[in-house]
Amino acid sequence: MRKDPDDDLATALPPSLTVDLHLPEPVHEAPPEEEAVALDAIAVTSDVDSAVSTMSIDIPTAVVAAIPDVDEEVAEPTVVVPLPEHPETPVPAAAPAPKRTKAAKPLKPGRKPAPEGSWPELVYAVSLHLVNLGDSAPVRARKALDARIARRFDDRPRFVPVLSRKGGVGKTTVTVLLGMALADVRGDRVLAIDANPDRGTLADRVTKQTRSTVRDIVLHAPELNEFDELSTHVSHDASGLDVAASDTDPLLSEAFDDGGYNVVADVVSPHYGLVVTDSGTGVVHSVMRATLQRADAVVVVSGGSIDEARLASETLTWLEANNYGDLVANAVVALNASTQGTDLDKLHDIEDHFRSRVRAVVRIPYDPELAAGSVVRYEALRPFTRDSARQLAALVVDGLPGEGE
Incomplete structure (x- = not known):
């Protein structure tokens, strides 16, 4: 039986053979319609072109056996070799677009x-x-x-001191309530300053976020031109109220006088629309002079007893005697009905007395959130207490001078 020469060739070849194919570089010819705008010839080499121009391909023996003898003249064969498949690289998922707040549909005319x-x-x-x-x-x-x-003013801030001639009537509590009620609604910033020449407790009624005091603001005043720099020296309450604390050392607090208050007031004026000042007990200390000179309106705090009301009335008399009669006529009395010795039967008589002397009277009721004497959570106040604070805030703003005044 005659052996087929192709069988001998297939037997003599190894199981696999590596053949190097050198393919010509791909040439891109611009279509006629692109010739007018074609750029100059630029040599571009891509990774795919490099891989195609020179590659090593393993061809099985059976395929090689089918190739004609190299000595014969044959047309150049066209070999179609499938490229190996590469697993697709997973594309990372795009971050979800932030939710866009849907704009309110404009109301139809007359609706x-x-x-x-x-x-x-x-x-x-x-x-x-x-x-x-x-x-x-x-x-x-x-x-x-x-x-x-929320009534807005011009660029000049408005100053509102809270006064009392007797301690323990809730002056600091009223300052916090007034400041929180204002800050919760207004669009500008509201600051409460503890200007007590002794150790004040205003900063204890909010969550402390800094150890700085008004003394630090005075010492660093030349550096506090921007609000970000000033904000490191005040505590920020959840209601939006900012608080500048007094000195905790009684020996150092004596250094905070009318000059120190004026420095603090000048530093905070460009950044706050309303400044409420806890003025400390009494009306004859040096800081009181500076606070009254800047005051646009005053709040006088009275307890619910006859003795406390008498002292508050004497405060009004002192203001009138010292040429602050305009502040008395425009004043608001905050009557704290939860002080020790409050005479509920006499509250109406006390209110009637103050209404004869000042513009308005607001009664502040008992509230467990206030009675604790610690941090006041505005949202935790009883509805009637919160409404009283809002009434006080509205009455104070009503009496503040408008733009250009």
Whole structure:
């Protein structure tokens, strides 16, 4: 039997053979329609081109056996070799786009906004938005009070000292309540300064975030041109109120006088719209002179007993005798109805007395959140207490001079 020469060739070859194929560099010719705008010839070499121009491919023996003898003249074979498949590199998932707050749809001309309040909201929903009763009476009252508290002023800040001739009547508590009620609604910054010449406790009524005091603000005044620099010396309450503490050392606190208060007031003026000052007990110390000279309105704090009310009335008399009669006529009395010795039967008589001398009187009720004597959480106050603080804030803002005054 005659052996096929191809069988001998296949037997003589190894199981696999490596053949180097040198393919010509791919040439890109621009189509006719691109010639007019084609750039100059630029040599570009990509990783794929390099891999194709020179590569080593393992060809099985059976394929080699089918190739004609090299001595014969044959047309150049066209070998189609599939490239190995590469696993696709996973593309990292794009970070989710931040949620965009949906803008409120503009109201159609003549159409009122959706009402607030249980009954108006129910009627509005049941009627498929066809019947709009408007806000309920409590909601209208709340919005009106917010508008009064949020009244804006010009670039000059407004100063409001809180005064008392007797300790223990809740002057610091009233300062905190007033500051929180203002800061919770207003769009500008509100600061409470502890200007007590003795060791004040205003900073103890908020969460402390710094050990700095008004003394540090005085010492670093030339460096505190920007708010970020000043903010490191005050504590920031959740309601939005900022607090500048007094000195904790009674010996050093004596150095905080009218000059020191004026320096602090000048430093904070460019950054705050309203400054409430806890003036300390009494009215004859040096800081009181500086606070009254800058005051746009005053709040006088009285306890609920006859003796405490008498001392508060004497404070008004002292102000009138020292040429501050305009402040007395525009003053608001905060009547703390939770002090020791409060005579509930006499509260109406006390209120009537002060209404005859000042512009308004606000009664501050007992509240466990205030009675603790520690950090005051504005959101934890009883509704009536919070409403009293808001009434006090609105009355104070009502009496502040407007733009250009």
